[in-house]
Amino acid sequence: MSGDIILKVRDLKRDYVTKGGLFKKESTLSALKGVSFDVERGSTLAVVGESGCGKSTLARILTMIDPATAGTVEIDGTAIDISKGNISREMRQKVQIVFQNPYGSLNPRQKIGAVLEEPLLLNSDKPAAERRDLALSMLEKVGLKPEHYGRYPHMFSGGQRQRIAIARAIMLQPKLLVLDEPVSALDLSVQAQILNLLADLQDEFDLTYVFISHDLSVVRYIADKVMVMYFGEAVEYGTRDEVFSDPKHSYTKTLFAATPRADIESIRERLANKAA
Amino acid sequence: MPLLEIRNLKVEFETASGPFKALDGVDYTVDSGEVLAIVGESGSGKSVAMLALMGLLPDTATVTVDKMEFEGRDITKLSATDRRQVIGKDISMIFQEPIASLNPCFTVGFQIGEALKVHTDLSSSDRSRRVIELLEAVGIPEPKGRLSSFPHQMSGGQCQRVMIAMAIACQPKLLIADEPTTALDVTIQKQILDLLLKLQEESGMGLIMITHDMGVVAETADRVVVQYQGRQMEESDVLTLFESPKHPYTKALLSALPENATGDRLPTVSDFREFLESEAKKVSA
Known part of the structure; x- marks a missing residue:
C-alpha cells in the first residue's frame, strides 16, 4: 500500500472574488492558501478545522465541482483542471462525495431505487434490469433491505439516509470518496454504525477516503493521516499518531484543549477543582 | 427543598396514527447551584420534558404529572399570569x-x-x-x-x-440549556460551556444541560439522567456514571464513543439488541 499515491495535491489555492459595486471595491478572499498533501490508496486522510477554514472548498475542488485558482490536483496519476473544461466521464467517476446533511442531499420526490440507479443511468449503458440488480445488492451492502428499494427518503431515519447517500456515492465504484462531515448530524450510536460501515466498505472496495470533520474523537478513530486547517492553510499534517501525540502548531493545541474529555481522570480533576 | 422537583411526568402527542407517548413517567430533581445533565439521543424526550416545564408544548400534547414544583410552588396550579411571572424570569x-x-x-x-x-x-x-x-x-x-x-x-x-x-x-434561579453548543465549533463550544459554568457558579443558580454529547456531560455535569425513548434509564452522579454505568443502554452509549474504541470496529447500540427489543415490548405493552 505504501508509495501508491492516489491523490496528489500540490500548492492548491482558491480565491473567491466578491464583485465590487458602485461604492464597493472588488475584494478577494483566499479560501485556500496553498495546500499540499498526498493520500495513499486504501487509506484515510482526515481534514480537520472549524467553519471557514476552507475544508469544504477543498472538497469541492477534489470532486471537480469548483475549479482551483492555482496549484495542481492529480488523481490516480492524471492531473485534473476543470477550469480548462473537458474532464472525461471516467475521471469524474473516480471521485464521489457524501454530504453532511442526509436530509438535504436526497431528492424527496425520488424513490431510493432511482437514487441509486441514477449514477449508472447517466454514466453507463447498463440495461435497466442490471441497474436494478446492482442497486439491490448495494442496498444490502450498506445494511438496508430490498424492500427499501421503492420507498421515498422521508420514510427513513437520518442514519438510514446517510447509508443511502453512501450507497449512491459508491454505485460507480469510485477510487476516492470525499466525506464532508458525514456523521456530524447523527446521534452517537448511529454515528458508530456509519463509521463501522465506512470501515467495512473501505476494506471491501479498497476505497480511499478524504474525511472532513471537526470532531477530533471521530478523526482519531478513523484516520491514517490528519491535516489540520486554519484559515485556508494546512497548519499541521502528519500521521494520526504524530498529530495526536505531539501537536506542533498552537492552533492544533487549542483545538485539542477545547475538545471535551470524557475519561474518568479528567472528570475527577474537574470535580476536584470545583470543590476547591 | 429542591429548587425543582418533577415526579412522574408523562407527555402524549395526538397524532394521525393515534396517541404517541413521548415521555413515560420521568422524574427530575435539581438543587440550587447544581448542574444536571439530561442525556439521550433524538426521540428520547429530553427536550419535550423541559418544554413541558416551560409550557411551550403545542396543543396536541397532553401533559400529566404527579408533582411539578419550583421552590415548593406547584407550577401546574398557577394561573397563566402567575406562571408568566415564574417562567422567563426565575426559569x-x-x-x-x-x-x-x-x-x-x-x-x-x-x-x-x-x-x-x-x-x-x-x-x-x-x-x-x-x-x-x-x-x-x-x-x-x-x-x-x-x-x-x-x-x-x-x-x-x-x-x-x-x-x-x-x-x-432577570437573574434566573434555574437556567435550562437545550443543546446550547451543538451548532458551534469546538473552540467556541469550549468558550460557551466555560461561560455557562462561570455564570452558574457566580450566581448559584441551578443549571439543566440537555445534550446528546457525552463529552459535554463529562465536562459540565454534577448529576446525570440518561433517557431512552421517553423513559429514564439511569440517574447517578457524573463520576459513577462514567466509572461504572449500571444500565446496559448507558454502557452502550459510552462504548459507542470513538475515543473508547478498543478494537477494529466500534460497538453500536444495536449490539445491545436484546435490550432494545425488550424495551420495545415494554413500550407497546
Whole structure:
C-alpha cells in the first residue's frame, strides 16, 4: 500500500472574488492558501478545522465541482483542471462525495431505487434490469433491505439516509470518496454504525477516503493521516499518531484543549477543582 | 427543598396514527447551584420534558404529572399570569439554534431589553445600562457598539452569547440549556460551556444541560439522567456514571464513543439488541 499515491495535491489555492459595486471595491478572499498533501490508496486522510477554514472548498475542488485558482490536483496519476473544461466521464467517476446533511442531499420526490440507479443511468449503458440488480445488492451492502428499494427518503431515519447517500456515492465504484462531515448530524450510536460501515466498505472496495470533520474523537478513530486547517492553510499534517501525540502548531493545541474529555481522570480533576 | 422537583411526568402527542407517548413517567430533581445533565439521543424526550416545564408544548400534547414544583410552588396550579411571572424570569431557557431563536428584525439590544421590560420595573436608561452589563458579562467585545447590531451581523458563537445574556437578564434561579453548543465549533463550544459554568457558579443558580454529547456531560455535569425513548434509564452522579454505568443502554452509549474504541470496529447500540427489543415490548405493552 505504501508509495501508491492516489491523490496528489500540490500548492492548491482558491480565491473567491466578491464583485465590487458602485461604492464597493472588488475584494478577494483566499479560501485556500496553498495546500499540499498526498493520500495513499486504501487509506484515510482526515481534514480537520472549524467553519471557514476552507475544508469544504477543498472538497469541492477534489470532486471537480469548483475549479482551483492555482496549484495542481492529480488523481490516480492524471492531473485534473476543470477550469480548462473537458474532464472525461471516467475521471469524474473516480471521485464521489457524501454530504453532511442526509436530509438535504436526497431528492424527496425520488424513490431510493432511482437514487441509486441514477449514477449508472447517466454514466453507463447498463440495461435497466442490471441497474436494478446492482442497486439491490448495494442496498444490502450498506445494511438496508430490498424492500427499501421503492420507498421515498422521508420514510427513513437520518442514519438510514446517510447509508443511502453512501450507497449512491459508491454505485460507480469510485477510487476516492470525499466525506464532508458525514456523521456530524447523527446521534452517537448511529454515528458508530456509519463509521463501522465506512470501515467495512473501505476494506471491501479498497476505497480511499478524504474525511472532513471537526470532531477530533471521530478523526482519531478513523484516520491514517490528519491535516489540520486554519484559515485556508494546512497548519499541521502528519500521521494520526504524530498529530495526536505531539501537536506542533498552537492552533492544533487549542483545538485539542477545547475538545471535551470524557475519561474518568479528567472528570475527577474537574470535580476536584470545583470543590476547591 | 429542591429548587425543582418533577415526579412522574408523562407527555402524549395526538397524532394521525393515534396517541404517541413521548415521555413515560420521568422524574427530575435539581438543587440550587447544581448542574444536571439530561442525556439521550433524538426521540428520547429530553427536550419535550423541559418544554413541558416551560409550557411551550403545542396543543396536541397532553401533559400529566404527579408533582411539578419550583421552590415548593406547584407550577401546574398557577394561573397563566402567575406562571408568566415564574417562567422567563426565575426559569429561563437557551435553545439549540442561536441564529434561529433570535428575531432577525430587531437589534440584540432591544431583544435583551425586552425581557427586562416585561419582568422588571427598571427605567429605560437603567435597562440599557443593564443590557450593556449583560453583554459584557457574556464576553461580547465593545458591548456598547453591539447594542444596535442585528443578529445576522454576528457570528453563531456571538448569537449564542446574546441568547445567554437574554436568559440571565432577570437573574434566573434555574437556567435550562437545550443543546446550547451543538451548532458551534469546538473552540467556541469550549468558550460557551466555560461561560455557562462561570455564570452558574457566580450566581448559584441551578443549571439543566440537555445534550446528546457525552463529552459535554463529562465536562459540565454534577448529576446525570440518561433517557431512552421517553423513559429514564439511569440517574447517578457524573463520576459513577462514567466509572461504572449500571444500565446496559448507558454502557452502550459510552462504548459507542470513538475515543473508547478498543478494537477494529466500534460497538453500536444495536449490539445491545436484546435490550432494545425488550424495551420495545415494554413500550407497546
